[in-house]
Amino acid sequence: MKIIILGSGVVGVSSAWYLAQVGHSVTVIDRQPGAGLETSFANAGQVSPGYSSPWAGPGVPLKAVRWLMMKNRPFVFWPMPDIGQWRWLAQMLQNCTTAAYDRNKGRMVRLAEYSRDVLADLRAATGITYDDRQQGTLQVFRTQKQLDHIGDDLRVLDQYQVPYEVLDTAGCIHAEPGLSGAREKIVGGLRLPGDETGDAFQFTQRLAAMAAERGVTFLYDTTIRALRREGGRITGVDTSRGMLEADAYVLSLGSFSPAMVRALGLDLPIYPVKGYSITAPILDAARAPVSTVMDETFKIGITRLGDRIRVGGTAELAGFSTSLRAPRRATLEHSLTDLFAGAGDVPAATFWTGLRPMTPDGTPIVGRTEIGNLYLNTGHGTLGWTMACGSGRVLADIMSGRTPDIAHEDLALARYR
Known part of the structure; x- marks a missing residue:
C-alpha cells in the first residue's frame, strides 16, 4: 500500500519506520528542511512511561x-x-x-510502557x-x-x-x-x-536516515496546503510540489493537525x-x-x-x-x-x-477516522518522545490489518463522540 505521512516529527518518522518495516511504500511530507525540527527539537529528553x-x-x-x-x-x-x-x-x-484521571492515566501508561519496550527492541535491532x-x-x-x-x-x-x-x-x-x-x-x-532518557531530535534524525535507506521518501521544504476529499475518501494532498496521491494518509502534524482536517468535517480536540x-x-x-x-x-x-x-x-x-x-x-x-x-x-x-x-484527556489520538483512508497519530502533548515508537507500531498494525499487541480502541478519535 502507498502511504503518505504528513509531518516529520518523532511521531511521524516513527510511523514511517514501522509502516515501511511491514512492506508499505511510504512518503513523508514536511515544511521544514529536515526531520524533527519543530516540537521534537529540544524537548525535556525523557522517555518516561511511569510518569505518563x-x-x-x-x-x-x-x-x-x-x-x-x-x-x-x-x-x-x-x-x-x-x-x-x-x-x-x-x-x-x-x-x-478521579474516575477520568484513573481512566486516562491507565491508557497513557499502557501505551507508554509498550512504547518503551518497542524502543528497546528498535535499539537492539539497529544499534541506533x-x-x-x-x-x-x-x-x-x-x-x-x-x-x-x-x-x-x-x-x-x-x-x-x-x-x-x-x-x-x-x-x-x-x-x-x-x-x-x-x-x-x-x-x-x-x-x-x-x-529512559535521550535526545529526541538525534533519534528522529537518525531514524529518518535509516528509514530513507530502507526506501522511505522524505519530501522536505514542502508546504502542505490541504487534503482533498471525495465522498468517504481522501484523494490527494495539495502541496507546493503539486497534488500528491496515495492509498492511505496519516496525519501527524501535532498542534497543526486540527486545522488540516477541519474543512473535512473532522473536529480534533487538540x-x-x-x-x-x-x-x-x-x-x-x-x-x-x-x-x-x-x-x-x-x-x-x-x-x-x-x-x-x-x-x-x-x-x-x-x-x-x-x-x-x-x-x-x-x-x-x-x-x-x-x-x-x-x-x-x-x-x-x-x-x-x-x-x-x-488533548483534553492527555491521551494521544491514534487510529482510524470516519474517512476511510485517513488515519491519525497526533495529540501526544508532552509525551510524543515517550510514546512515539509504540504509537507508530500500533498504527502500522492497524493499517496493515493486524491486531496490535495492546488494546487500542480507546486511543482513537471515536472516544470523543
Whole structure:
C-alpha cells in the first residue's frame, strides 16, 4: 500500500519506520528542511512511561490558580478571543475527576510502557544511539504534602505492574548524587527505574536516515496546503510540489493537525500548550544529573544528555505564539541551579520553545477516522518522545490489518463522540 505521512516529527518518522518495516511504500511530507525540527527539537529528553499522567485531575483547577500566583510558575495562561482555547479548557475541566484521571492515566501508561519496550527492541535491532541512557527517572518532592499525595499514581502503577521506589532524602541522593547540595530542599522522591532518557531530535534524525535507506521518501521544504476529499475518501494532498496521491494518509502534524482536517468535517480536540527548554553545557559532571530529575514543585524535568543538561517545562496557553519569554527561562534556570548548583554553564545555555499538541484527556489520538483512508497519530502533548515508537507500531498494525499487541480502541478519535 502507498502511504503518505504528513509531518516529520518523532511521531511521524516513527510511523514511517514501522509502516515501511511491514512492506508499505511510504512518503513523508514536511515544511521544514529536515526531520524533527519543530516540537521534537529540544524537548525535556525523557522517555518516561511511569510518569505518563494527564494534566487534568482532581484538584488541578485549584492548583492552577496557585501556580498562576507563583514567581516561578509552571502554568501560564494568556486568555485569547479564541473559541478553540475556551472549548479545550472546558473539555479539560470535564476530565478533572478521579474516575477520568484513573481512566486516562491507565491508557497513557499502557501505551507508554509498550512504547518503551518497542524502543528497546528498535535499539537492539539497529544499534541506533541518541545520547540515550537507561537509568530511570526520579521525581523529587520539596514538601511533605506532595509526597503524601502520590497514592493515586502508585495505585495505577501497581495496576500496570510498573516498578517504582518511594525514597527518602538519602535515597534520592543515592540515586542522583548531584542532589547532595540540595539535601535540605528535598523531603523524598518517587523513582521509576524503567524510564529512559535521550535526545529526541538525534533519534528522529537518525531514524529518518535509516528509514530513507530502507526506501522511505522524505519530501522536505514542502508546504502542505490541504487534503482533498471525495465522498468517504481522501484523494490527494495539495502541496507546493503539486497534488500528491496515495492509498492511505496519516496525519501527524501535532498542534497543526486540527486545522488540516477541519474543512473535512473532522473536529480534533487538540490545542497547543507551549513548552520551553534550556540546554546547558556541563561544567561539573559530578554535580550533574545521572538521568532525569523531575522537580515536582515547578513541573520541570532536568535531564542528562551526553555532555549537556536539558531543562524543560512550563505549560503556557498562548495560542500558536512561539515568542521566547525571559520569565520562562528564569524559571528553568532557577530549578537547575537550585537542585544542581554548579553543574551547568547556565549563561551559555540555548533557549527554545515548542508547541505541544495536547488533548483534553492527555491521551494521544491514534487510529482510524470516519474517512476511510485517513488515519491519525497526533495529540501526544508532552509525551510524543515517550510514546512515539509504540504509537507508530500500533498504527502500522492497524493499517496493515493486524491486531496490535495492546488494546487500542480507546486511543482513537471515536472516544470523543
